[in-house]
Amino acid sequence: MRQMLNTLFVTTESAYLSLENENVVVSDGDKAVAKVPLRSIESILCFSYKGASPALLGKCCEFGVSVSFYSPRGRYLCSILGESNRNVLLRRKQFVLADDASACSSIAASFVIGKIYNSRWVLERATRDHALQVNVERLKRQSSILASALKEIKNCDNAESVRGIEGQAAKTYFYAFDDLILNNKDDFYFERRTRRPPQDRMNALLSFVYVLLSGDCKAALQGVGLDPYVGFLHADRPGRASLSLDLVEELRPALADRFAISLVNTKAISPNQFEVRENGGVYLNDAGRKVVLAAWQKRRNEQITHPFLREKIPWGMVPYVQALLLARYIRGDIDAYPPFFWK
Amino acid sequence: MMMVVVAYDVNTEEPAGRRRLRLVAKACMKFGQRVQNSIFECLISTSDLLILRQQLLDIIDDSKDSLRFYNMGAKYSGKIEQYGVERHLPADSVMII
Numbered sequence: 559m560r561q562m563l564n565t566l567f568v569t570t571e572s573a574y575l576s577l578e579n580e581n582v583v584v585s586d587g588d589k590a591v592a593k594v595p596l597r598s599i600e601s602i603l604c605f606s607y608k609g610a611s612p613a614l615l616g617k618c619c620e621f622g623v624s625v626s627f628y629s630p631r632g633r634y635l636c637s638i639l640g641e642s643n644r645n646v647l648l649r650r651k652q653f654v655l656a657d658d659a660s661a662c663s664s665i666a667a668s669f670v671i672g673k674i675y676n677s678r679w680v681l682e683r684a685t686r687d688h689a690l691q692v693n694v695e696r697l698k699r700q701s702s703i704l705a706s707a708l709k710e711i712k713n714c715d716n717a718e719s720v721r722g723i724e725g726q727a728a729k730t731y732f733y734a735f736d737d738l739i740l741n742n743k744d745d746f747y748f749e750r751r752t753r754r755p756p757q758d759r760m761n762a763l764l765s766f767v768y769v770l771l772s773g774d775c776k777a778a779l780q781g782v783g784l785d786p787y788v789g790f791l792h793a794d795r796p797g798r799a800s801l802s803l804d805l806v807e808e809l810r811p812a813l814a815d816r817f818a819i820s821l822v823n824t825k826a827i828s829p830n831q832f833e834v835r836e837n838g839g840v841y842l843n844d845a846g847r848k849v850v851l852a853a854w855q856k857r858r859n860e861q862i863t864h865p866f867l868r869e870k871i872p873w874g875m876v877p878y879v880q881a882l883l884l885a886r887y888i889r890g891d892i893d894a895y896p897p898f899f900w901k
Numbered sequence: 902m903m904m905v906v907v908a909y910d911v912n913t914e915e916p917a918g919r920r921r922l923r924l925v926a927k928a929c930m931k932f933g934q935r936v937q938n939s940i941f942e943c944l945i946s947t948s949d950l951l952i953l954r955q956q957l958l959d960i961i962d963d964s965k966d967s968l969r970f971y972n973m974g975a976k977y978s979g980k981i982e983q984y985g986v987e988r989h990l991p992a993d994s995v996m997i998i
Contacts, residue, residue, distance in 0.1 A: 563902075567997040580931040584998050592990050592998050595931055598944050599996070851997055 563600035565858075567851045569844065571630045575602070575610035577617050596621045601777060603770075605630050605847070624777040634769055637776065645783030652801075652888050656788045663717040665804075665887075665895055666791035670724045671711055672808030672897025677731040678704040679900055680811045684738050692737045700734040721791065724807070731811070738819050745829035746822045755839020759832045762840040763821065766847070767814045768806065770854055774874070775809070776802040778881040784888070805880060812900035813876065817857055826853055866896045904977035905950055905970055907933065907941045907957070912965040921960055925968075928956045934989035942981075942989070 568575065568584055573591065576583050581593045582602065596617060601624045604610060610625065615638050618625050626637035655661045681701045685694050707727045714720050728751075736748040739760065748760045756762040776799050779786045789800025791807065806814075821827045831846030842850060858874025871879060880898050887895040907929055911922040929935070932953045933943025945953065954970065961968055973980050990996050 564996055570998055573998060579927055592996075593930070593934070594990060594996065595933060595943075597932060597949060598934075848997055855996075 563598060565855055566594055566599050566602045567855070568602065568604045568606050569630075569848055569851065571606050571844075572608060573604075573606040574608040575604060575606075575614055577611060577614035580617065580621075582614060582618075596623055599623055601626065603628065603773065603851075624780070626773050626777070628769070634773065637773065648783050648885060648889060649785050649788075651890075652784055652788055655888060656790060656794075659716065662790045663715060663720055666717045666720045667711055667714055668895045668897050669791050669804050669807050670720055670727070671708060672899065673724065673810065674704050674708050674711070674727045676808060676811040676898070676900045677727065677815075678708075680738070680816055681731070681734055683816075688740060691740050693734075697734050697737055700730050703730045717791070724791070735815075740823045741825055742822065742829060755835070755837055756841070757838065758840055759829065760818070760822070762832055762842055763818045763827065763850070764815070766842055766850060767818050767854070768810070770851075771809060771814045771877075772799070772802055772806045775805040775877045775881070778877040779805065779884075781878065782881045782885045784881065784885055805877065805884070808897045809877060809880070812898070813873065817854070821850065821853060865899050865901060902944055902946055903950075903975050904973040904981075905933075905943045905945060906973060907943060907953070908969045908971070909939050909957075909961070910967040911939075911961065918962075918965065921962060921966065924960045925957060925966075928953065928960065936987075936989050 566582065570584075570586055570591070573584050573586050576585065578593070580597070581595050582599075583590050584592045584594075600622075602610075602618070603626050605628045607630055609627065615625060618638065624637060627635040629635060655665070678701050681697045681704070684692050685697045685701075704727055707723055707730070711720060711723050714723065732748070732751055739746050739748060746760050747758065749758075751764070752758070752761045753765055756765045776786045779802055784801060786799040786802040788794060789802075789804045791804040792798065792800035794800055827846060827849050831843055831849060832840055833843045834840050858872060860873050861870050862873055862876070863869070864871050864876070864879055866883065867879065876898060883892070884895055886892050909925050909929075911925055912918045913922055926935075926939075929941040929943070932945050932949060933941040936942050943950075943953065950970075957968055990998075
């Protein structure tokens with residue numbers, strides 16, 4: 559199994575990354591702020607606008623360090639990964655499956671089953687852990703609707719109706735989402751999902767966390783040799799990493815939503831760590847992004863037992879393990895893709 | 902992955918020694934972070950440790966220099982205490998710059 563190494567986050571807007579003696583050097587102005595050996599990290603997430611030197615990017619590819627660039631506000635720009643994992647046979651197989659309607663719908667159904675199951679668990683967990691604080695009746699009702707959606711999806715034989723059920727389930731889930739927020743209700747509330755731009759703090763937080771999660775998923779898929787742009791649940795569209803969006807779906811409730819909720823409920827993030835911009839969009843500010851990134855990295859290191867492998871792994875490895883299982887399925891080593899069922 | 906502390910003492914009385922000192926530091930830089938002038942903390946794999954050790958042994962002069970490796974194992978974080986100025990990013994905590 560692969561080792562999980564540390565991630566280097568660069569949030570200083572004016573930082574420039576360069577290479578020196580197999581180290582990544584982060585410099586701000588003329589001053590070198592940090593030097594980190596490339597061997598000791600597995601990815602670099604760069605939120606500065608100055609970017610990185612080509613020499614560094616080349617070396618990162620050699621060492622298998624993935625580098626992702628984001629705008630200082632957290633919008634994803636691009637990422638770079640080396641040539642070490644270009645398994646053309648696997649990818650050819652993936653394309654063949656993606657063209658096959660019945661294979662597509664069965665894989666898409668797996669992703670959606672994972673998503674609905676995990677969403678349901680998020681709601682159920684809230685009723686169990688905070689029975690006195692939440693609207694148990696509403697949560698239970700939404701949860702039972704999700705349970706019936708799970709049954710419904712088993713009889714689905716085309717991707718179109720799988721997508722329909724997925725959309726419906728997402729609505730059902732988000733309808734009860736506000737109940738999960740237990741603290742700072744005046745500042746953190748959830749009516750509906752808004753994006754581009756997010757209209758309130760909770761949506762801003764969710765959007766930012768989703769960006770982090772999809773970055774992880776994309777790197778994981780690329781790392782096992784799959785093409786993140788050819789998906790099963792999401793249709794192909796130029797420039798859209800459909801397969802990583804597919805993978806994000808099942809991990810969203812357990813990894814991202816619960817993470818965002820716990821940041822709010824433990825008061826790790828405070829209302830003044832957000833800013834409103836001219837277009838009415840709400841975004842995390844510099845301090846807020848730092849809090850989220852630090853907590854994200856900490857969460858990634860927490861251990862869980864993977865339900866399918868029955869092995870102890872850090873949370874941060876989950877996207878990688880799922881990508882690996884997907885590759886195994888596509889290659890024909892296992893009969894079906896086992897989605898991640900969080901418990 | 903394990904934590905290995907590399908400490909060295911290179912005799913710099915003559916130019917050749919100063920050259921060795923630079924080369925030792927440079928080799929260590931590739932594998933770990935400099936925590937004090939001649940002390941590096943390297944979070945590395947067993948195979949990388951072999952590479953590092955060989956590189957350093959090729960550089961130093963047995964009759965004049967000294968080289969020590971302290972292997973702290975995988976669970977090292979409780980074994981290190983830090984006071985005063987810190988000049989590196991701790992390898993086991995969140996790296997945000």
